[in-house]
Amino acid sequence: MAHQVIMPSHFPKPRGYSNGIVATGRLLYIAGQIAWDKDARIVSPDFATQFLQSLDNVIAVVREAGGATEHIVKLTAFVTDLDAYRAATSSIGEGWRARMGKFYPAMTLVKVAGLLEPGALVEIEGVAVLPA
Template sequence: MDTFPNQLLHPAHWKAAKGYANGVLGEGRTAYVAGQIGWTGEQVFETDDFVGQVRQALMNVVDVLAEAGAGPEHMTRMTWYITDKKEYLDRLSEVGEAYRAVMGKNFPAMTMVQVAALIEDRAKVEIEVTAVVPVR
C-alpha cells in the first residue's frame, strides 16, 4: 500500500488476497461516497467502453474524496456494481491497469456484484466507497 493510514485485517492462516483487503480498521472521520458511474462531472458519458467507464467512475470517486480532504489511501470499503461479469473477467488486466493508474496501490475491502442493469441506461459500472480520514 502506498501511504495507507488504516490497518489491514487479514487472518494469518488465510490465503493472500489479490487486489483487495479482507478487512480494514480505521479511526477518524468517515466519508461515504455514493455510487459513481462512468460519466463526467457534467453527467456526460464520453465512452461506452467498459474499462473507460471504470476509469471515469474511479476518477469521480477521487474527486468526491478530495472534497473531504481524503484520497484513495483513505478508502476502507469499495463496492462495485457491474452489468456484465464476463466483460469484467475478460478485461480484468485492463481494469487493473485503470485502477492502479487512478487509485495507486490502495486496495480496500471490496465487494463486486453483477446486476441486471443500472439506473442510467449507458452505465456499465457503479462504484461506491467508504473512507476513513485521520483527524488532524
C-alpha cells in the same frame, strides 16, 4: 493516519482487495458513482473506461472532502456484465495502479441486472475514513 489492513492468515491471499481494514477518523460515505463527465454524459461504452471513470469520480468525492486515495477503506462495484469485467481486468488493473498505487481497500463486486442511468455498465460506491 495509517490504516491497519486485516488479512487472516488462514484465508487465501486476496488479489486486488483487502479482507478488512481498521481505521479511525471522520467517515465519508460515497454515493454510487457512474462513468459520467461534468455534463452528466457517460464517457464511453467501453467497460474498462467506465470502470476507471467511476473510480475517478469516487476519488474526486474523497478529494473534495479533504482526503486522498489511501483514505478509501471500502468500495462496492456493481457491474452489469461479469464477462466484460473479466475481459477488462488487465486494463482496469493498470488504471487502478496509476490511481491507487498498490493500496487495495476492502472491496466487493456484485453483478446486477441493470443500473438506473441508461448506458451505465459500472457503478462504484465507497467509504473513506478521513483524518480527524
